[in-house]
Amino acid sequence: MVEQGDPGDTPMPHDVRAAEPAPLTRLHHRHLLGLQTYSAEEIHLILDTAREFRRVLDRPIRRVPTLRGITVVNLFFEPSTRTRISFELAEKRLSADTVNFSASGSSVSKGETLKDTAQNIEAMKIDMVVVRHKSPGAPHFLTRCVDAVIVNAGDGAHEHPTQALLDMLTINDHFASFEGLNIAIIGDITHSRVARSNIHGLTKLGANVTLCGPPTLLPVGIEKLGVRVTHRLDEALEGCDVAMALRIQLERQGDSLFPSLREYHDRFGITLDHLAQYPDLLVMHPGPVNRGVELASDVVDHERAIILNQVTNGVATRMAVLYLLAGIADGDAG
Amino acid sequence: MEPNDIIKAQLMDAQDLDRTLDRMARQIAELIDPDQDAARSFALIGMQTRGVYLAKRLQAKIRDVDGFDVPVGVLDATMYRDDFRLRLKQPVVRATRIPFDITERQLVLIDDVLYTGRTARSALDAIMDLGRPSAIHFLVIVDRGLREIPIRADIVGRVVPTMHGEEVRVRLREIDDREGVWLVTRGTQDDASSTNETESLHG
Numbered sequence: 001m002v003e004q005g006d007p008g009d010t011p012m013p014h015d016v017r018a019a020e021p022a023p024l025t026r027l028h029h030r031h032l033l034g035l036q037t038y039s040a041e042e043i044h045l046i047l048d049t050a051r052e053f054r055r056v057l058d059r060p061i062r063r064v065p066t067l068r069g070i071t072v073v074n075l076f077f078e079p080s081t082r083t084r085i086s087f088e089l090a091e092k093r094l095s096a097d098t099v100n101f102s103a104s105g106s107s108v109s110k111g112e113t114l115k116d117t118a119q120n121i122e123a124m125k126i127d128m129v130v131v132r133h134k135s136p137g138a139p140h141f142l143t144r145c146v147d148a149v150i151v152n153a154g155d156g157a158h159e160h161p162t163q164a165l166l167d168m169l170t171i172n173d174h175f176a177s178f179e180g181l182n183i184a185i186i187g188d189i190t191h192s193r194v195a196r197s198n199i200h201g202l203t204k205l206g207a208n209v210t211l212c213g214p215p216t217l218l219p220v221g222i223e224k225l226g227v228r229v230t231h232r233l234d235e236a237l238e239g240c241d242v243a244m245a246l247r248i249q250l251e252r253q254g255d256s257l258f259p260s261l262r263e264y265h266d267r268f269g270i271t272l273d274h275l276a277q278y279p280d281l282l283v284m285h286p287g288p289v290n291r292g293v294e295l296a297s298d299v300v301d302h303e304r305a306i307i308l309n310q311v312t313n314g315v316a317t318r319m320a321v322l323y324l325l326a327g328i329a330d331g332d333a334g
Numbered sequence: 335m336e337p338n339d340i341i342k343a344q345l346m347d348a349q350d351l352d353r354t355l356d357r358m359a360r361q362i363a364e365l366i367d368p369d370q371d372a373a374r375s376f377a378l379i380g381m382q383t384r385g386v387y388l389a390k391r392l393q394a395k396i397r398d399v400d401g402f403d404v405p406v407g408v409l410d411a412t413m414y415r416d417d418f419r420l421r422l423k424q425p426v427v428r429a430t431r432i433p434f435d436i437t438e439r440q441l442v443l444i445d446d447v448l449y450t451g452r453t454a455r456s457a458l459d460a461i462m463d464l465g466r467p468s469a470i471h472f473l474v475i476v477d478r479g480l481r482e483i484p485i486r487a488d489i490v491g492r493v494v495p496t497m498h499g500e501e502v503r504v505r506l507r508e509i510d511d512r513e514g515v516w517l518v519t520r521g522t523q524d525d526a527s528s529t530n531e532t533e534s535l536h537g
Contacts, residue, residue, distance in 0.1 A: 025426050045426075052427045056413070061463040064413040323413075324424055 027324050031150040033139050034159035035200040043201055046320050047169050053323070054316035056093065067096035070326050072128040073121050076153070077103040077114075080132055082287060082311070083153050083163070087130050090318035096326075099126070114138060115145045122146040128326060131155075149325045157191050163286055164197035166317040168205065170310045171242055174282060178205035184236040185209060186268055187246030187294055188217040188257075194286045195246060199225050212236035213268060216257040233268050237278055244284045245270055245294040261293050271296040275304060282306055335503060338521035345476065345494055345502070346515040354491040355388070358473060359395035361489050362442055363402060365471060372402040376440045381457055382410040382428040384446040387508045388475065392444065407432035409443070414456035430460070437465035442489070446504035448474040451485030476515060478502045 024041040035043065056064055072091045076084055084100070091098045101121070112120075114133070121129070128149045131139050136158035139150050154160040168178070175181055183202055189195045189211050202209050209227040211218060212235070223229055230236050237243060248264060258264045269292070270283055283295065283305040291297040299305055335341065346354065366372050380389030389406045396402050410428040443457055454472060461470060475491040480498065492515075496502065500519050507513040 026424060049427050052410070052429060055430060059464060064463070065459070066413040066415075066418070069418070320427075323427070326418070326424070 030325070031139070031143055031152075032161050032321055032325060033143070033150065033152050035161045035164055035197050035204070036159065038161075038201075038204075040204045040206075043165070043168065043205060046165055046317070046324060047172055049324060050165070050169050050313070050317045050320035053093075053319040054313065056319075057312070057316060063093050063095060065095045066323060067091070067094040067326055069097075070094075070127045071097040071099065071125065072130060072322065073099045073101055073126045074153075075101050075117070075121070075129055075131045077131075077133045077138070078154070080154070082314075083132065083160075086311070086314040087151075087153060087162075087318050089315050090322060093315065094319055094322060096128075096322070099124075114141065118142050118146045122148055128322065151321060151325065154193055156193065157196070158193055159197045159200075160193040161197045161201075162314070162318050162321055163194045164201045165321065166310055166314040167194075167198055167244065167284060167286070168201055169313045169317055170284065170306055173309065173313075174306070175241065178202065178207045181207040181242070182240045183207050183209050184212055184240045184243045185246065186212045186233065186236060186243060186270070188248055188252070189213055189222065189246070190217050190219050191249065191252065192246050198244065199227055203227065210236045210240070214258050214264070233270075233274075237270075237274060237281065240278065240281060242282045242284060243270060244286075245289075247286060247288065248290055248293050250290065261290075265293050265296075269294060269296060270299050272298050272302070275299060275302060284310060287311070335505075335516065335518065336520070339501070339503065339516075339518040340521055341516055341518050342500070343517045344514060345492065345517055348507075348513040351475070351491075351514060354475065355391055355395060356399075358489050358491065359392050359399060362392060362404075362471075362473070363396055363400040365440060365442070366396075366400070366402050366404070372404050374439075376402070377405045377407055377432075377434060377436065377442075379407045379409050379432065379441050379443050379457075379461070381443065381445045381453070382408065382412075383509065384504055384506055385409075385444045387506045388446065389444045390508075392442075392473075405434055407434065407436075409457055409460060411453060411456040411460045414459045416452060416456065432464060435465060436461065436467045438468050439465075440469045440471070441467045442471045442473050444473045446475050447502045448472075448477045448485070448487050448490075449480060449502075450482040452483060454485045454487075455483055475504050476502045 024045045027042050056062060074084055074087055088098055126148050128151065129142060130151045130153050131142060132153040133155050136156035138155050139152040143150050152159055152161055185195050185198060199209055203226045211222060211227050211229050212233055215231060218229060275281060283299060285295060285307050287307060289295055289300050291300055366376050378389040378393055380386035386408050393404055393406050396404055408429055408431040410430045412425050412427045448454065461467065471488040473489040474487045477487055477490045477493045478496040494502065500517060503516045503518055505512050505514060
């Protein structure tokens with residue numbers, strides 16, 4: 001376990017490290033579309049920056065003037081509560097101006113295309129766009145229509161990079177290095193953008209990733225991403241350091257991908273017995289949790305379930321991403 | 335030095351710097367109320383990066399000469415800078431570690447070079463967001479002039495009038511390969527050394 005706390009009155013060990021030049025000082029990307037194209041060094045830079053922003057959140061005044069004058073629009077074509085609130089809070093903590101746009105009750109329901117919506121928003125002088133869309137690649141498409149910096153907040157079953165980054169920050173709080181760490185991702189891999197972003201990110205940082213779920217929820221050939229696949233929860237949890245349970249989308253029950261929620265829980269749900277059997281196992285979940293499906297209700301409330309740490313880290317991670325990308329927004333002004 | 339630096343003059347050698355720090359330690363000690371516990375009523379705040387090492391050295395000197403035990407905090411004011419839209423890249427956010435309450439405390443803010451005054455301005459804003467100190471004093475090794483905002487230092491090592499395009503480099507043995515203060519001009523800039531670009535914009 002790595003303690004991130006204050007070192008006392010003489011902060012010698014911490015600032016010696018902090019005073020050293022960071023291995024990488026900038027992102028090589030203008031947008032955050034996914035972790036597939038990000039390097040391990042870029043991910044470490046985001047995590048290191050996020051740790052400093054997290055300290056801002058612990059202060060009495062939880063706001064810094066860093067992004068004053070930058071306007072960010074949150075463009076959510078899919079319903080989202082926690083991701084949108086987390087981004088909104090991150091933007092406000094950085095003193096950016098924010099505009100929220102959600103699909104319901106907007107021009108989208110009147111038949112406007114994504115491109116027209118984006119160009120209209122850009123005409124209002126926006127610097128950054130945080131976008132969630134049901135179609136994979138929608139953020140990539142936006143980069144070709146508008147000049148603003150695009151941050152992917154989830155595109156279909158493709159990627160959800162900020163969720164994976166906050167997951168990695170949370171793991172990093174408990175383990176100093178990702179090298180050789182065993183992470184199991186359990187549940188509906190096929191429809192999960194969280195799983196895909198985590199697979200890309202975690203494997204780049206040197207972790208061993210095991211995917212576990214019923215065959216109907218595991219895409220054929222996913223081993224090519226450098227992961228181990230199993231259909232048995234015991235096999236996934238054996239020697240595992242962190243288990244990430246994914247949300248079962250209840251609305252997919254009609255697709256007959258598994259017989260019933262009860263049977264899913266019996267075979268793939270993490271219970272107190274598992275926590276007893278694997279005394280060092282930590283449990284994560286991107287939320288919202290279906291209690292009694294992915295995780296037994298008692299597991300959600302267990303001290304080794306670090307789900308709320310993930311939520312706190314989400315705001316700090318998004319602050320770091322916005323900060324690092326915003327600097328490149330006006331590159332031509334130099 | 336930085337890769338493209340052309341040295342014009344050495345302003346201080348290691349011995350000069352040490353003597354200056356001795357004098358500064360005494361000046362700081364004069365500010366400390368002997369009737370109060372210095373560990374609770376006083377603190378040094380070193381600004382990333384070299385201000386941190388200067389603060390550590392001053393802390394040791396104050397302890398040796400006057401016996402006051404003064405804590406050191408580390409401040410990074412990157413989040414408070416005002417040149418956001420002027421930069422080609424984001425500066426790295428470094429650690430801020432102030433593990434004590436600064437409210438009702440006298441602070442000495444420590445930096446290596448005072449130039450435009452913008453870094454000091456951002457540091458003052460950063461400090462104000464952490465609490466309400468009873469007083470803030472500002473210490474620099476070199477005041478090179480060319481202020482753009484009304485900021486002054488209370489404790490100054492040396493005043494060196496300079497021109498734009500010149501740089502003052504304070505180098506410390508803790509992190510550099512040499513110790514002393516140099517006046518340099520920067521040669522042609524390439525992207526690799528643009529860190530200094532942002533530093534000099536800010537100074």
